[in-house]
Amino acid sequence: MSGEPESQRYFFNQLSMLIDGMKGLNNQIGRQVEAVGRYDKEFAKIRIEIGGMKSELGQIKIDLNQFRARVDLQMEAILRRLDLQDSVMHDSVDHIRELRSDSLRQYNEVINAVQDSYQNRMSVNDIEERLAELERLIGPRLPPAA
Numbered sequence: 001m002s003g004e005p006e007s008q009r010y011f012f013n014q015l016s017m018l019i020d021g022m023k024g025l026n027n028q029i030g031r032q033v034e035a036v037g038r039y040d041k042e043f044a045k046i047r048i049e050i051g052g053m054k055s056e057l058g059q060i061k062i063d064l065n066q067f068r069a070r071v072d073l074q075m076e077a078i079l080r081r082l083d084l085q086d087s088v089m090h091d092s093v094d095h096i097r098e099l100r101s102d103s104l105r106q107y108n109e110v111i112n113a114v115q116d117s118y119q120n121r122m123s124v125n126d127i128e129e130r131l132a133e134l135e136r137l138i139g140p141r142l143p144p145a146a
Contacts, residue, residue: 004103011096018089025082032078036071039064 043064 004099007099008096011092011099014092015089018085018092022082022085025078025085029075029078032071032074039067 043060046060
């Protein structure tokens with residue numbers, strides 16, 4: 001029973017670490033989104049400046065596609081890490097539920113043991129009262145001890 005608080009503390013610490021990890025990932029995603037916005041704005045300015053220069057525009061499109069491909073790869077990696085974090089979190093939640101169920105079962109066992117002990121004590125008291133009554137009834141009839 002003394003391990004329960006430690007187990008719960010361990011799992012709460014694990015959940016806290018998961019949440020902190022998810023916060024970091026969210027911050028990274030935010031920075032990536034901001035970077036994409038900045039690059040999009042810069043590419044739009046370049047397109048306006050070069051106007052009809054198709055060769056330069058073609059190069060910018062290639063660069064933009066390469067950038068988008070890199071961003072897509074980074075986003076896929078981030079999403080895979082988020083999926084892994086989510087999976088670990090769900091496993092931890094399931095384990096916490098199992099621990100809660102075990103704790104409840106043990107609590108019920110302790111309550112049953114206390115109730116059984118109380119019933120046994122009541123039975124002992126009843127037997128002692130009956131024995132005392134028998135001793136009172138039979139006591140005067142017994143011959144004196146030699």
